Amino acid sequence: MTVSPELPQVLVIDDEMGPRESLRMLLKPNYRVHTADSVEAGIRLLREKRPDAVVTDIRMPGTSGIDGLRRIREIDPHVAVIMLTGFGALETAQEALRLGANDYISKPFDAKEMRDVISRNVERTRVHRTGEHAASEIRELNSRLLKELAQKERLASLGQASAEFVHDLGNPLTIVWGYVQLLAKKLEQQEKGQGAENPTSAKELNIIEQNVRLCRELLTMWQSYGSEDASPNKPISVAEIVREVVKGVATIATQSGVELKADVSEDPCTLLGHAVQIKRAIQNVIVNAVQAAAEKKGSVTVTCLPKDFYIDVRVEDTGVGIAPAQLQKIFEPYFTTKQGKSGTGLGLYITKKVVEDHNGSIKVDSTPDAGTTFTIRLPLLNN
Ligand SMILES: Nc1ncnc2c1ncn2[C@@H]1O[C@H](COP(=O)(O)OP(=O)(O)OP(=O)(O)O)[C@@H](O)[C@H]1O
Ligand SMILES: [Mg+2]
Structure with a gap:
Protein backbone atom coordinates (compact mmCIF):
# COMPACT_ATOMS: atom_id res chain seq x y z
CA MET A 1 0.00 0.00 0.00
CA THR A 2 1.39 3.42 -0.89
CA VAL A 3 0.82 6.29 1.42
CA SER A 4 0.07 9.70 0.00
CA PRO A 5 2.85 12.12 0.88
CA GLU A 6 0.23 14.77 1.53
CA LEU A 7 -1.14 12.89 4.53
CA PRO A 8 -0.37 14.60 7.84
CA GLN A 9 2.37 12.86 9.79
CA VAL A 10 2.20 11.61 13.35
CA LEU A 11 5.15 10.44 15.40
CA VAL A 12 4.44 7.94 18.17
CA ILE A 13 7.05 7.47 20.93
CA ASP A 14 6.40 4.59 23.33
CA ASP A 15 8.71 1.94 24.71
CA GLU A 16 5.88 -0.59 24.86
CA MET A 17 5.06 -2.27 21.64
CA GLY A 18 1.34 -2.77 22.50
CA PRO A 19 0.18 0.84 22.61
CA ARG A 20 2.69 1.81 19.89
CA GLU A 21 1.33 -0.68 17.41
CA SER A 22 -2.30 -0.14 18.30
CA LEU A 23 -1.82 3.60 17.68
CA ARG A 24 -0.22 2.83 14.34
CA MET A 25 -3.19 0.69 13.32
CA LEU A 26 -5.66 3.27 14.56
CA LEU A 27 -4.08 6.23 12.77
CA LYS A 28 -2.85 4.55 9.57
CA PRO A 29 -5.96 5.26 7.47
CA ASN A 30 -5.64 9.02 7.93
CA TYR A 31 -1.99 9.70 8.76
CA ARG A 32 1.50 8.76 7.89
CA VAL A 33 2.63 7.18 11.14
CA HIS A 34 6.23 6.94 12.37
CA THR A 35 7.01 5.03 15.53
CA ALA A 36 9.93 5.09 17.94
CA ASP A 37 10.60 2.97 21.02
CA SER A 38 12.70 5.59 22.83
CA VAL A 39 13.06 9.35 23.13
CA GLU A 40 16.41 9.17 21.31
CA ALA A 41 14.91 7.40 18.32
CA GLY A 42 11.90 9.74 18.44
CA ILE A 43 14.11 12.86 18.34
CA ARG A 44 15.91 11.46 15.29
CA LEU A 45 12.58 10.93 13.50
CA LEU A 46 11.35 14.36 14.57
CA ARG A 47 14.33 16.01 12.89
CA GLU A 48 14.04 13.82 9.82
CA LYS A 49 10.28 13.80 9.19
CA ARG A 50 8.98 17.02 10.72
CA PRO A 51 5.71 15.42 11.89
CA ASP A 52 2.52 17.43 12.46
CA ALA A 53 1.91 15.85 15.88
CA VAL A 54 3.86 13.78 18.39
CA VAL A 55 2.21 11.33 20.74
CA THR A 56 4.63 10.37 23.49
CA ASP A 57 4.39 8.17 26.55
CA ILE A 58 5.43 9.90 29.75
CA ARG A 59 6.91 7.00 31.61
CA MET A 60 9.74 5.35 29.72
CA PRO A 61 13.05 3.85 30.83
CA GLY A 62 16.10 6.04 30.07
CA THR A 63 14.98 9.46 28.98
CA SER A 64 11.46 10.12 30.26
CA GLY A 65 8.67 11.62 28.19
CA ILE A 66 8.94 14.88 30.15
CA ASP A 67 12.63 15.26 29.24
CA GLY A 68 11.72 14.24 25.73
CA LEU A 69 9.12 17.02 25.65
CA ARG A 70 11.76 19.58 26.57
CA ARG A 71 14.00 18.42 23.76
CA ILE A 72 11.14 18.35 21.26
CA ARG A 73 10.28 21.95 22.14
CA GLU A 74 13.89 23.01 21.60
CA ILE A 75 13.85 21.51 18.13
CA ASP A 76 10.33 22.44 17.07
CA PRO A 77 8.41 24.99 19.14
CA HIS A 78 5.25 24.57 17.06
CA VAL A 79 4.66 20.84 16.67
CA ALA A 80 1.70 19.62 18.75
CA VAL A 81 2.74 17.23 21.51
CA ILE A 82 0.22 14.90 23.14
CA MET A 83 1.28 13.07 26.27
CA LEU A 84 0.17 9.54 27.07
CA THR A 85 -0.20 9.21 30.82
CA GLY A 86 -0.66 6.21 32.99
CA PHE A 87 -3.90 5.86 34.86
CA GLY A 88 -4.18 8.42 37.70
CA ALA A 89 -1.00 10.28 36.75
CA LEU A 90 -2.83 13.58 36.60
CA GLU A 91 -0.07 15.56 38.25
CA THR A 92 2.52 14.48 35.73
CA ALA A 93 0.10 15.35 32.94
CA GLN A 94 -0.38 18.80 34.37
CA GLU A 95 3.35 19.31 34.64
CA ALA A 96 3.67 18.28 31.01
CA LEU A 97 1.10 20.90 30.02
CA ARG A 98 3.04 23.46 31.95
CA LEU A 99 6.18 22.48 30.08
CA GLY A 100 4.54 23.03 26.72
CA ALA A 101 2.60 19.85 25.89
CA ASN A 102 -0.63 20.60 24.06
CA ASP A 103 -2.82 17.79 25.34
CA TYR A 104 -2.80 14.55 27.26
CA ILE A 105 -4.67 11.28 27.07
CA SER A 106 -4.78 8.64 29.77
CA LYS A 107 -3.99 5.06 28.98
CA PRO A 108 -5.81 2.93 28.11
CA PHE A 109 -7.14 5.37 25.54
CA ASP A 110 -10.46 5.48 23.82
CA ALA A 111 -10.05 5.20 20.03
CA LYS A 112 -12.50 7.94 19.15
CA GLU A 113 -11.08 10.32 21.69
CA MET A 114 -7.57 9.62 20.41
CA ARG A 115 -8.61 10.30 16.80
CA ASP A 116 -10.32 13.57 17.84
CA VAL A 117 -7.39 14.78 19.89
CA ILE A 118 -4.89 13.99 17.15
CA SER A 119 -6.93 15.56 14.40
CA ARG A 120 -7.44 18.70 16.48
CA ASN A 121 -3.73 18.96 17.25
CA VAL A 122 -2.54 18.22 13.71
CA GLU A 123 -4.78 21.05 12.58
CA ARG A 124 -3.33 23.26 15.26
CA THR A 125 0.27 22.62 14.14
CA ARG A 126 -0.63 23.27 10.54
CA VAL A 127 -2.31 26.59 11.38
CA HIS A 128 0.71 27.54 13.45
CA ARG A 129 3.17 26.59 10.76
CA THR A 130 1.20 28.35 8.05
CA GLY A 131 1.04 31.44 10.25
CA GLU A 132 4.73 31.17 11.00
CA HIS A 133 5.50 30.75 7.31
CA ALA A 134 3.35 33.75 6.36
CA ALA A 135 4.91 35.81 9.12
CA SER A 136 8.42 34.94 8.01
CA GLU A 137 7.52 35.74 4.41
CA ILE A 138 6.10 39.07 5.52
CA ARG A 139 9.22 39.71 7.54
CA GLU A 140 11.40 38.94 4.56
CA LEU A 141 9.27 41.04 2.23
CA ASN A 142 9.33 43.85 4.72
CA SER A 143 13.09 43.80 5.06
CA ARG A 144 13.46 43.66 1.27
CA LEU A 145 11.13 46.65 0.91
CA LEU A 146 12.99 48.56 3.59
CA LYS A 147 16.26 47.91 1.79
CA GLU A 148 14.78 49.06 -1.51
CA LEU A 149 13.30 52.12 0.15
CA ALA A 150 16.63 53.03 1.70
CA GLN A 151 18.23 52.69 -1.71
CA LYS A 152 15.54 54.83 -3.33
CA GLU A 153 15.92 57.45 -0.62
CA ARG A 154 19.66 57.48 -1.17
CA LEU A 155 19.10 57.90 -4.89
CA ALA A 156 16.50 60.60 -4.32
CA SER A 157 18.75 62.53 -2.00
CA LEU A 158 21.59 62.10 -4.46
CA GLY A 159 19.29 63.44 -7.19
CA GLN A 160 18.43 66.41 -5.00
CA ALA A 161 22.11 66.88 -4.18
CA SER A 162 23.13 66.91 -7.84
CA ALA A 163 20.38 69.42 -8.64
CA GLU A 164 21.70 71.68 -5.87
CA PHE A 165 25.20 71.19 -7.15
CA VAL A 166 24.19 72.21 -10.66
CA HIS A 167 22.46 75.26 -9.21
CA ASP A 168 25.46 76.20 -7.07
CA LEU A 169 27.88 76.11 -9.96
CA GLY A 170 25.58 78.39 -11.95
CA ASN A 171 26.26 81.57 -9.95
CA PRO A 172 30.07 81.54 -9.95
CA LEU A 173 30.15 80.41 -13.57
CA THR A 174 27.91 83.33 -14.58
CA ILE A 175 30.24 85.66 -12.72
CA VAL A 176 33.35 84.17 -14.32
CA TRP A 177 31.73 84.38 -17.73
CA GLY A 178 30.85 88.05 -17.18
CA TYR A 179 34.43 88.91 -16.32
CA VAL A 180 35.91 86.87 -19.13
CA GLN A 181 33.72 88.83 -21.55
CA LEU A 182 34.83 92.08 -19.95
CA LEU A 183 38.49 91.12 -20.28
CA ALA A 184 38.02 90.06 -23.87
CA LYS A 185 36.49 93.44 -24.69
CA LYS A 186 39.39 95.22 -22.96
CA LEU A 187 41.92 93.19 -24.95
CA GLU A 188 40.12 93.87 -28.18
CA GLN A 189 40.08 97.59 -27.50
CA GLN A 190 43.74 97.47 -26.56
CA GLU A 191 44.60 95.73 -29.81
CA LYS A 192 42.70 98.38 -31.71
CA GLY A 193 44.58 100.96 -29.71
CA GLN A 194 41.33 102.35 -28.27
CA GLY A 195 41.84 101.29 -24.70
CA ALA A 196 43.40 103.12 -21.84
CA GLU A 197 47.16 103.51 -21.99
CA ASN A 198 47.79 100.80 -19.45
CA PRO A 199 44.61 98.86 -18.85
CA THR A 200 44.78 96.85 -15.65
CA SER A 201 43.16 93.48 -15.59
CA ALA A 202 44.26 92.56 -12.10
CA LYS A 203 40.84 93.22 -10.52
CA GLU A 204 38.96 91.12 -13.05
CA LEU A 205 41.48 88.29 -12.89
CA ASN A 206 41.22 88.34 -9.12
CA ILE A 207 37.44 87.95 -9.21
CA ILE A 208 37.70 85.22 -11.84
CA GLU A 209 40.21 83.42 -9.66
CA GLN A 210 37.99 83.84 -6.60
CA ASN A 211 34.98 82.36 -8.34
CA VAL A 212 36.90 79.48 -9.86
CA ARG A 213 38.10 78.79 -6.32
CA LEU A 214 34.47 78.87 -5.15
CA CYS A 215 33.61 76.30 -7.83
CA ARG A 216 36.41 74.12 -6.55
CA GLU A 217 35.28 74.55 -2.94
CA LEU A 218 31.71 73.71 -3.89
CA LEU A 219 32.99 70.60 -5.60
CA THR A 220 34.91 69.59 -2.47
CA MET A 221 31.83 70.30 -0.37
CA TRP A 222 29.67 68.11 -2.59
CA GLN A 223 32.26 65.37 -2.73
CA SER A 224 32.17 65.08 1.03
CA TYR A 225 28.37 65.18 0.88
CA GLY A 226 26.84 62.76 3.32
CA SER A 227 29.94 62.12 5.38
CA GLU A 228 29.41 63.24 8.94
CA ASP A 229 32.64 65.03 9.66
CA ALA A 230 32.72 66.71 6.25
CA SER A 231 33.97 70.06 7.52
N1 LIG B 1 14.33 89.64 -5.30
C1 LIG B 1 13.31 89.01 -5.90
N2 LIG B 1 12.37 89.72 -6.59
C2 LIG B 1 11.36 89.10 -7.18
N3 LIG B 1 11.15 87.78 -7.18
C3 LIG B 1 12.03 87.02 -6.51
C4 LIG B 1 13.15 87.58 -5.84
N4 LIG B 1 13.83 86.59 -5.26
C5 LIG B 1 13.17 85.46 -5.55
N5 LIG B 1 12.09 85.70 -6.30
C6 LIG B 1 11.10 84.72 -6.78
O1 LIG B 1 11.31 83.51 -6.12
C7 LIG B 1 11.53 82.45 -7.04
C8 LIG B 1 12.45 81.43 -6.45
O2 LIG B 1 13.76 81.94 -6.31
P1 LIG B 1 14.97 80.95 -6.30
O3 LIG B 1 16.22 81.72 -6.14
O4 LIG B 1 14.67 79.89 -5.32
O5 LIG B 1 14.91 80.27 -7.72
P2 LIG B 1 15.22 80.94 -9.12
O6 LIG B 1 15.96 82.22 -8.93
O7 LIG B 1 13.95 80.99 -9.88
O8 LIG B 1 16.16 79.89 -9.81
P3 LIG B 1 17.74 79.76 -9.56
O9 LIG B 1 18.04 80.37 -8.24
O10 LIG B 1 17.99 78.31 -9.63
O11 LIG B 1 18.36 80.51 -10.68
C9 LIG B 1 12.03 83.15 -8.28
O12 LIG B 1 11.76 82.40 -9.44
C10 LIG B 1 11.24 84.44 -8.25
O13 LIG B 1 9.95 84.27 -8.75
MG1 LIG C 1 17.68 82.31 -7.66
Missing part, protein backbone atom coordinates in the same frame (compact mmCIF):
# COMPACT_ATOMS: atom_id res chain seq x y z
CA PRO A 232 33.72 71.41 11.04
CA ASN A 233 32.39 74.88 11.90
CA LYS A 234 35.03 77.61 11.87
CA PRO A 235 35.02 81.30 12.81
CA ILE A 236 34.18 83.13 9.59
CA SER A 237 33.64 86.79 8.73
CA VAL A 238 30.20 87.50 7.31
CA ALA A 239 31.21 91.06 6.34
CA GLU A 240 34.11 89.68 4.32
CA ILE A 241 31.86 87.20 2.54
CA VAL A 242 29.26 89.86 1.71
CA ARG A 243 31.99 92.12 0.29
CA GLU A 244 33.34 89.27 -1.87
CA VAL A 245 29.89 88.38 -3.18
CA VAL A 246 29.05 92.01 -3.97
CA LYS A 247 32.36 92.40 -5.81
CA GLY A 248 31.67 89.26 -7.77
CA VAL A 249 28.12 90.19 -8.74
CA ALA A 250 29.09 93.78 -9.67
CA THR A 251 29.80 93.00 -13.34
CA ILE A 252 26.55 91.12 -13.92
CA ALA A 253 24.78 94.07 -12.31
CA THR A 254 26.51 96.56 -14.58
CA GLN A 255 25.93 94.38 -17.62
CA SER A 256 22.22 94.21 -16.79
CA GLY A 257 21.95 97.94 -16.15
CA VAL A 258 21.42 97.55 -12.42
CA GLU A 259 22.97 99.89 -9.90
CA LEU A 260 24.53 97.86 -7.09
CA LYS A 261 25.18 99.67 -3.80
CA ALA A 262 26.65 98.20 -0.65
CA ASP A 263 27.05 99.30 2.93
CA VAL A 264 29.10 96.67 4.72
CA SER A 265 30.28 96.89 8.31
CA GLU A 266 34.01 97.43 8.92
CA ASP A 267 33.68 94.98 11.78
CA PRO A 268 34.36 91.43 10.54
CA CYS A 269 31.08 90.16 12.09
CA THR A 270 32.36 86.76 13.05
CA LEU A 271 30.23 83.68 13.44
CA LEU A 272 30.85 79.97 13.65
CA GLY A 273 30.00 78.23 10.43
CA HIS A 274 30.90 77.20 6.90
CA ALA A 275 32.20 79.98 4.65
CA VAL A 276 31.28 78.23 1.39
CA GLN A 277 27.76 77.58 2.61
CA ILE A 278 27.20 81.16 3.79
CA LYS A 279 28.64 82.42 0.54
CA ARG A 280 26.23 80.39 -1.59
CA ALA A 281 23.33 81.46 0.65
CA ILE A 282 24.06 85.19 0.31
CA GLN A 283 24.99 84.94 -3.36
CA ASN A 284 21.62 83.39 -4.20
CA VAL A 285 19.71 86.30 -2.67
CA ILE A 286 21.87 88.99 -4.28
CA VAL A 287 21.77 87.32 -7.71
CA ASN A 288 17.96 87.07 -7.43
CA ALA A 289 17.76 90.77 -6.55
CA VAL A 290 19.92 91.75 -9.52
CA GLN A 291 17.80 89.56 -11.81
CA ALA A 292 14.58 91.13 -10.47
CA ALA A 293 15.95 94.66 -10.74
CA ALA A 294 17.29 94.06 -14.24
CA GLU A 295 13.82 94.01 -15.75
CA LYS A 296 13.26 97.57 -14.52
CA LYS A 297 16.85 98.78 -14.70
CA GLY A 298 16.48 99.37 -10.99
CA SER A 299 18.89 99.19 -8.10
CA VAL A 300 20.03 96.72 -5.46
CA THR A 301 21.25 97.81 -2.04
CA VAL A 302 23.11 95.38 0.18
CA THR A 303 23.67 96.26 3.81
CA CYS A 304 25.48 94.19 6.37
CA LEU A 305 25.25 95.71 9.81
CA PRO A 306 25.74 94.03 13.19
CA LYS A 307 23.27 94.55 16.04
CA ASP A 308 23.65 93.24 19.58
CA PHE A 309 24.26 89.53 19.13
CA TYR A 310 23.40 89.10 15.51
CA ILE A 311 23.97 90.45 12.07
CA ASP A 312 21.38 91.41 9.48
CA VAL A 313 22.30 91.03 5.84
CA ARG A 314 19.66 93.02 3.97
CA VAL A 315 19.25 92.82 0.22
CA GLU A 316 16.83 95.41 -1.09
CA ASP A 317 15.87 95.77 -4.73
CA THR A 318 13.59 98.02 -6.72
CA GLY A 319 12.64 95.18 -9.02
CA VAL A 320 9.44 93.51 -10.14
CA GLY A 321 8.40 92.39 -6.65
CA ILE A 322 6.65 89.15 -5.71
CA ALA A 323 2.89 88.56 -5.86
CA PRO A 324 1.40 87.71 -2.44
CA ALA A 325 0.25 84.31 -3.69
CA GLN A 326 3.81 83.41 -4.65
CA LEU A 327 5.43 84.81 -1.55
CA GLN A 328 4.80 81.66 0.45
CA LYS A 329 6.16 79.39 -2.25
CA ILE A 330 9.50 81.00 -2.97
CA PHE A 331 11.42 78.91 -0.43
CA GLU A 332 10.04 75.65 -1.77
CA PRO A 333 12.51 73.56 -3.77
CA TYR A 334 12.03 73.90 -7.54
CA PHE A 335 9.63 76.86 -7.30
CA THR A 336 10.67 79.28 -10.03
CA THR A 337 9.11 81.92 -12.25
CA LYS A 338 12.19 81.90 -14.46
CA GLN A 339 11.25 78.99 -16.71
CA GLY A 340 13.23 79.10 -19.88
CA LYS A 341 15.77 81.36 -18.21
CA SER A 342 17.57 78.43 -16.62
CA GLY A 343 16.15 79.01 -13.13
CA THR A 344 16.17 75.80 -11.12
CA GLY A 345 14.12 77.24 -8.26
CA LEU A 346 16.61 75.89 -5.75
CA GLY A 347 18.32 79.17 -4.83
CA LEU A 348 16.13 80.32 -1.96
CA TYR A 349 15.52 76.77 -0.77
CA ILE A 350 19.28 76.31 -0.38
CA THR A 351 19.64 79.73 1.24
CA LYS A 352 16.97 79.00 3.83
CA LYS A 353 18.46 75.59 4.60
CA VAL A 354 21.97 77.02 5.05
CA VAL A 355 20.74 79.97 7.14
CA GLU A 356 18.75 77.68 9.41
CA ASP A 357 21.72 75.32 9.71
CA HIS A 358 23.56 78.34 11.14
CA ASN A 359 20.71 79.00 13.57
CA GLY A 360 19.62 82.04 11.60
CA SER A 361 16.41 83.13 9.89
CA ILE A 362 15.39 84.64 6.59
CA LYS A 363 12.51 87.00 6.03
CA VAL A 364 11.04 88.65 2.98
CA ASP A 365 8.99 91.80 2.33
CA SER A 366 7.75 92.55 -1.11
CA THR A 367 5.50 94.95 -2.96
CA PRO A 368 4.63 93.94 -6.52
CA ASP A 369 6.10 96.38 -9.04
CA ALA A 370 7.93 98.27 -6.31
CA GLY A 371 10.55 95.90 -4.99
CA THR A 372 11.62 93.27 -2.51
CA THR A 373 13.73 93.13 0.63
CA PHE A 374 15.27 89.94 1.97
CA THR A 375 16.77 89.98 5.46
CA ILE A 376 19.07 87.20 6.58
CA ARG A 377 19.67 87.26 10.32
CA LEU A 378 22.57 85.25 11.73
CA PRO A 379 23.71 84.91 15.34
CA LEU A 380 27.25 86.18 15.90
CA LEU A 381 29.99 84.50 17.88
CA ASN A 382 30.15 86.28 21.25
CA ASN A 383 33.64 87.38 22.07
